[in-house]
Amino acid sequence: MAGLAAAWQLAEDLGGSGSRARIVVLEAGSRVGGKVRSTEFCGRTVDVAADAFLARRPEATGLCAELGLDDALVSPGASGAALWSRGRLRMMPDGVNLGVPTRWWPLFRSGILSPGGSARAGVDLFRPHRATPGAPVDRAVGPVVAARLGHQVVERLVDPLVGGIHAGGVDELSAEATFPPLLAADRLSGSLMRRLGQPPSPAQSPPKPAAAPRTRPTPVFWSLEGTAARLPAELAAALIARGVVIHTGVAVESMARTAGDGSGHGMWRLALGGDAAVLAGITFASGPVDATAPVDTTASGDGMGILHVDGVVLAVPAGQAAGLLTGHAPVAATLLADIRHASVAVVTLSMPTGAIRSDLVGTGFLVPRTSTIGGRAALITGCTYLTQKWPGLARPDDELIRLSIGRHGDVRQDELNDDELTAAAFGELAGILDIVGQPSHSMVTRWDGAFPQYAVGHLSRTTRIEQSVAELPGVAMAGAAYRGVGIPAVIGSGRAAARAVLRSLDGTVAGRPG
Template sequence: MTTQVRQEVVVVGGGIAGLCAAYELTGGREGPSSSSPRVTVIEAGPRVGGKLQSLEIDGRVLDSGPDGVLARRPEIGEICRDLGIADDLVPIGASGASLFARGRVRPLPEGLQMGIPTNWQALRASHVLSGAGLLRALRDRLSPLPSSRGALQDRTIGSLVETKLGREVVTTLVDPLLGGINAGRVSEMSAAAIYPPLLEAGQQRGSLMAALGAMAPPPPSSDPQEGDVPPPPAFVSLVGGMASLISVLETTLRERGVTFVLNTSVTSLRRTAGSDARWSVDSERTTSRADGVVLALPAIGASGLFESLDPDAAALLAQIDYASVAIVTFVFDADDLTLPATGTGVLIPPETPHPRGPFHGERFLTTALTFLDRKWPHLHRPGTTVLRSHTGRIDDDRLETMSDTEVTERALIELGILFHDVGVPRESHVTRWAESLPQYRVNHLMRVVGIENAVEHLPGLEIAGAALRGIGVPACIGSGRAAGQKLRETLGAKAL
């Protein structure tokens, strides 16, 4: 009788993608079996979870990274059900947002699709564009321009929208919303990777507004009838914050026997020769032997590990650059800050100048505001207001030379411009996320296909994470789970 030797897997990177890969490698929803591999997660930082972290401020625990996710993506619901925490999911408590445009905070126009208008009358009623900007957008309905370059595999989001609707729509609406989500500029962002419907609609001869409007789901009825099913929420979070997902995942993985190695950077990845080839994962302190490896780390780190395995894949990964951002979390006494009556936040176009004050003429550092305890009512406490100021973009390096105090003071000055009489906050906290948001530039998906093809030729290796096919939490969950499932299948076939 022979004893089966369990296979070994190393997951490099302990963010949400890496943890979800480890979850699948240890059996996923069904849990581990006698044939499940031993899994080690190696993380360069002091804790796992990536950007899903929390902070304590004013006696409450808040997310310091993403505070919610799109509800229409299935991945968050699936992982929460599998972990037994589906009842902790909570819906967003408000809808709508505002925009700082033409010197005032104004509600966003109705009918936007990722910041792109689909209803000219609603655009006109919002007063966010100048008269010239409105007339240019109207041309899309009356005499739409054909795409100037015909059908291509990819285009920048900015060029597609500008050709059809004019530059003012891009700078006032699309860049603040779609660019802001990615901390990028739509003049450089890939339509195919970020918003494929735009690529399809923008390369047609007809109206872009009409084409995108036809693709949009119908709005909820303004006169719901008894028995109607209420529309699903646009966003969801967890009652303990998005960071609580990491706590549950880590606990589950430890119970399954997963080993965590923290504060350790992987320096090289080698494939041993021979018929029974294995992987050697070198760190600063030791070498781990493994039958399989999942790389779930930022592109620049993965690029370094690929240099000796596939220089072309390493070069493709190195082309993916990252934006650095910072989030300032404020807690105010409710009487010291008057917010718009509705909505969950405010967007600020990236070229917006200070109209007055010590930074007159300089562009805003703040890119968006989130009214956190209005967005998530379970965070609300009587007499206080919780607000987050988002700062930083790919083309704005001012954060690198500013102290936390300077970032906080600048954010407060800009709050005063938006809302006028703003008091002194009870507390504030700055969270910096250096090189945290990958930029999907034109032809990003072609780069990803090249990277994935290289991985296919390296048996026992998988790759996952935000650098590939989606930067949001749900996309990273799906990427990690898919990588873990695929490697588990590969190792299972190898063991036969």
């Protein structure tokens, strides 16, 4: 998503009349979209990673509007989620902000915490908290919340939510990077719950997209009719229509700076790997940005090609970016290589109608990491009632269920093959819901190293990475490794990186001969 968004911004900024700039997207995989991906399952198109984007951030809805997809925005067909706690599913209380309760009574009534745990959280409302001047810039989320509201709030609410979003643990995740309002509230005197319950200022709330009727509140999440993966697909189609060339199955294997091309300034020489036939076929499609000229690419029989470019947006995961930057920006390469990642897996099940005898309430449930199911440490981290969340997927004969597995530090799924993983995950589901029979179909999708872990100090390390890369002419970074893992954040990072590349090149691209 970050790379496509960068190309979109470049096309926007360079697409003016007279520009002969060429924009190329190189994607190592067989299709665009990266982790925003869907697949066919039981006759339906089902998202196998991201299935929605946050509505309160403007970048994804803004891009949808630019692509004319306003009318295709859909919100979940159910609301609310439950939590597996104290031996049963309990609905998340009203008024939680990323797991932090902002009202005590709904928290108490939810039964998620023990009476003692609720009482401990309530102390926040009565015991005056004094701001601590000189508090560190960043801290882990867990200890900040634990000090104010107790450990149960951390383990049973904040870790499942914040940890769930990042597939990490809140005892390591940076509050500055993953939950900035928490740090801001903690720095002020008074109740943390009350502070986090205050509505955002009008300046912080994005405008509603056209599709949101004025009379109804904006939902928390949006997706697109059919699948969230329509976003990269439609974006790619719009890019191609604007003359951007997209190559799938082509990986950038290394980059090197050339001395110059005769007109006085250096370029980046990208060594491309991939299928030799694909590389040999790399030529420019016709389009308004550049009509005819072949790209400066040579493909040899061994599957290597060369592409010379003025600027590069590196919209790849941190490990790949580290490899490409070694030798050019050593500080950035070292810091990028140090970012740890969590692997996750998604098990999608089709359950025959009637097999699930429990009432499915809301969109699904989360499972705290300290939970046991049937007396064993839980493997699943959450469950989505897919056909309830996205009514467009509903069919009379089944119920689609999605189970999430894996988080940083828990690699149990790596030791199980797909059948074993499905059996283990389904066994846990059956330990929570009243189920008769077995799934009629199942599908496992594994996402290795999918989630960069924003450890304490992540944002200052990101700034150092950006500073190190800014010394390279025409290079910028984008993607989930930096300032947010969600779809809106990575779209924003792609667009910002495109602008940074253009600033660095200072207008030399548009004026260059094709």
